[in-house]
Amino acid sequence: MSSTRRFMLASTLGAALVLAAAPALAQGSASTFRLVPSSDLKVLDPVWTTAVVTRNHGYMIYDTLFGTDAKGHIQPQMVESHTVSSDGKTWTFKLRSGLAFHDGQPVTAEDVLASLARWAKRDPMGQRMYAALEKADAVSASSFRLVFSEPYGVVLESLGKPSSLVPFIMPKRIAETPADKQIAEHIGSGPYMFKADEFRPGERAVYLKNPKYVPRAEAPSGTTGGKTVKVDRVEWVVLRDAQTQVNALVNGEVDMLESVPFEHYTSLKANNRITTAAAAxxxxxxxxxxxxxxxxxxxxxxxxxxxxxxxxxxxxxxxxxxxxxxxxxxxxxxxxxxxxxxxxxxxxxxxxxxxxxxxxxxxxxxxxxxxxxxxxxxxxxxxxxxxxxxxxxxxxxxxxxxxxxxxxxxxxxxxxxxxxxxxxxxxxxxxxxxxxxxxxxxxxxxxxxxxxxxxxxxxxxxxxxxxxxxxxxxxxxxxxxxxxxxxxxxxxxxxxxxxxxPVAYRKGVVSGVLVGTTNVYWNISKP
The missing domain is CATH 3.10.105.10 (Dipeptide-binding Protein; Domain 3)
Incomplete structure (x- = not known):
């Protein structure tokens, strides 16, 4: 980064932010993707708040049983297959093989059931589904069953809902945290791992590629399909001022703006070094x-x-x-x-x-x-x-x-x-x-x-x-x-x-951005 650009960033954000961000920015690795999120990440528990930025954080480190594709249809994600009884009351799900949490432990049916139970205490759609539920139990280590008192038609829509609140799957020990208390550990089975020691609220959040994640074979679409990670590190750099965000993108200090201020959209669209796209x-x-x-x-x-x-x-x-x-x-x-x-x-x-x-x-x-x-x-x-x-x-x-x-x-x-x-x-x-x-x-x-x-x-x-x-x-x-x-x-x-x-990112530097209603950051490449 040139001294001029570093001075411009410092003058707007203050020396504290520059010092905090400098080690990451100095790496200069082509496999580091830097994003300006739409707002500051203050709460890390995606079941405790409906904040969009926390939901986006959830998609980085957790996975879901089902997801919603770009056309609004529900598709399997962690689930390999499922069956429904002839009376429509019993739903049985089998998890796909190779699912593991970031701490190396396998994802089991018990983890799923604990995660769903906590989510259902806070999410209105989950509350309605669990009110109709007669029993939820593990059939084996890799399969579980939901038994309803009467046929319930939006089971998949509930398990695959793309936003507030998303039923992310966590380890049982974490999911057993009371629903009115925020979780203390941030371990999932998703495509990225959260770097808790580098988290600085108001400044940045850091995620590393999960080398053991096994993506699905389907093409990515919405929150479904193959979550293939093509960069080693993702940094969320918090810049509050709209002009500072735009300057950082144009000057190459960040790679993408998650939400382009409307007043700057036209100028960024006209910039031949920037790609703009209407997303969420x-x-x-x-x-x-x-x-x-x-x-x-x-x-x-x-x-x-x-x-x-x-x-x-x-x-x-x-x-x-x-x-x-x-x-x-x-x-x-x-x-x-x-x-x-x-x-x-x-x-x-x-x-x-x-x-x-x-x-x-x-x-x-x-x-x-x-x-x-x-x-x-x-x-x-x-x-x-x-x-x-x-x-x-x-x-x-x-x-x-x-x-x-x-x-x-x-x-x-x-x-x-x-x-x-x-x-x-x-x-x-x-x-x-x-x-x-x-x-x-x-x-x-x-x-x-x-x-x-x-x-x-x-x-x-x-x-x-x-x-x-x-x-x-x-x-x-x-x-x-x-x-x-x-x-x-x-x-x-x-x-x-x-x-x-709209979103905006560096043309010729960033590729594979998935434009849709939900902000997700797999499939992205840097040369």
């Missing part, structure tokens, strides 16, 4: 508080939905047409369960209809408290536009600006808006979290036990339970569409369109 996708939505006025009235929720203008919202927040699209499906457009049924709601505003509904509901102009996270760059530009659209639809809006941490804290309050509560907030969900209605939290309608906003609708919960029990694709497709229609009927939330989050 997601959905924006406006969530209502169903507990308190005025959104405790479905007519008022419908009025707000009618006021939304997806193109205006996406144009303001993302600004790059190739990175966003309007979409009225509650599941990602183009995914297996996507549907165009949205009743009378469209991606364009219908202000006159919105005002008619407000009049019918007896809305008297009381302020709607809209939360605005000013420091969340993925969301920050949306609330002011939402506020303006709501005003055009007949609402009085009181937008409260604060940092994202304060939004997270305030949205958990169930008090009336005028007493420190809230009425609506804007949020973002990754595509991988919205692939089915059992996993997608905004579709929950179990009242105060559910997700923030606390929608309550018995019919919705019945439909979601039916989806979980459904045994064939046609039935699930129909139920998913019924759930979408019901979500619109009850005004669960207002969909605000979809976006792609």
């Amino acid at each position: 996708g997601g959905q924006y939505l406006l969530r209502f508080n169903h507990l308190v006025p005025p959104f405790n009235d479905v007519r008022v929720r419908h009025a707000a939905m009618l006021a939304m203008n997806q193109d205006a919202l996406l144009r303001t927040q993302v600004g790059i047409p190739e990175l966003y699209k309007t979409c009225m499906s509650v599941y990602p457009c183009g995914s297996p369960l996507a549907s165009k049924k949205s009743l009378a709601f469209t991606d364009k505003p219908q202000f006159a209809k919105a005002r008619e509904l407000l009049k019918e509901a007896g809305y008297k102009g009381q302020p709607v408290v809209l939360l605005h996270a000013t420091d969340n760059t993925t969301l920050a530009k949306l609330p002011p536009v939402v506020a303006q659209l709501l005003r055009q639809g007949g609402f009085t809006v009181d937008m409260k600006s604060m940092d994202w941490g304060s939004v997270v804290a305030r949205r958990a309050k169930k008090d009336p808006a005028e007493q420190g509560g809230w009425n609506a907030f804007v949020t973002y969900w990754g595509t991988e979290d919205a692939l089915n209605p059992v996993n997608y939290a905004p579709l929950s309608a179990n009242g105060e036990a559910g997700w923030f906003g606390w929608a309550s609708d018995e019919r919705m919960e019945q439909l979601r339970a039916s989806f979980a029990r459904a045994s064939n694709e046609a039935q699930r497709k129909q139920l998913a569409e019924d759930i979408q229609v019901r979500a619109y009927e009850i005004g669960a939330f207002a969909p605000m369109g979809e976006l792609l989050r």
Whole structure:
């Protein structure tokens, strides 16, 4: 690294970071891949938090029984084969040979069962599956069995879900850690090994190639297929400032940006030394508080939905047409369960209809408290536009600006808006979290036990339970569409369109990047 570049990095990040990173950067090994993650890795337990960066860390060092391919279909990963009894209640799984943890111990059925039991205590999809489970036991060292009280249709979707929370497999002794306590060891059976002695929160995380990992023979796709590691070492270098991230990539100090700031996308795309690609996708939505006025009235929720203008919202927040699209499906457009049924709601505003509904509901102009996270760059530009659209639809809006941490804290309050509560907030969900209605939290309608906003609708919960029990694709497709229609009927939330989050990496230096909805870092080569 030139002295000029080292000075530029030091001036932005401070001498402490340069000193911490210098030994790794000085190695100059072509088999070291350096990545700037989308955020700082603070929590290492992927079952304890839904943070995307912790999920990505999980994929580095752990493996999964099943995964989700690039087309949204479930495929085997650690599992070699499985069978289902004729009554649909008993599922038996056999692990593929050669699976071993980083400490050299073989992966056994007991490890799998302990890992699943801990995961199911924290993950909503796991909780639902285990509530239907009658028994889980080991058949042999390499096979296990799940026995349900009645046929359960989303077993594979539960075991192969690509995101929050992923059922990663850990050694039994680690998986027996209470679910409300973070694990102390970080040993998996995945393609990389975590270098705990080099972990510096706020600075870097280091992973080494697992030389004993045996990848599957299939081509990699999504979180499935052959996890072939072609570099010896991966370093996650934490750089918080967007301009510093871009400078580090262009100057060759790092090899890849996991998430390109939208304002720098065009310049990086035009740089002939950089490759950009639209990778992880997601959905924006406006969530209502169903507990308190005025959104405790479905007519008022419908009025707000009618006021939304997806193109205006996406144009303001993302600004790059190739990175966003309007979409009225509650599941990602183009995914297996996507549907165009949205009743009378469209991606364009219908202000006159919105005002008619407000009049019918007896809305008297009381302020709607809209939360605005000013420091969340993925969301920050949306609330002011939402506020303006709501005003055009007949609402009085009181937008409260604060940092994202304060939004997270305030949205958990169930008090009336005028007493420190809230009425609506804007949020973002990754595509991988919205692939089915059992996993997608905004579709929950179990009242105060559910997700923030606390929608309550018995019919919705019945439909979601039916989806979980459904045994064939046609039935699930129909139920998913019924759930979408019901979500619109009850005004669960207002969909605000979809976006792609671009990645960028050094052209001619990095190859084999797997572009998809989930960030994974196997298959990558450096010459």
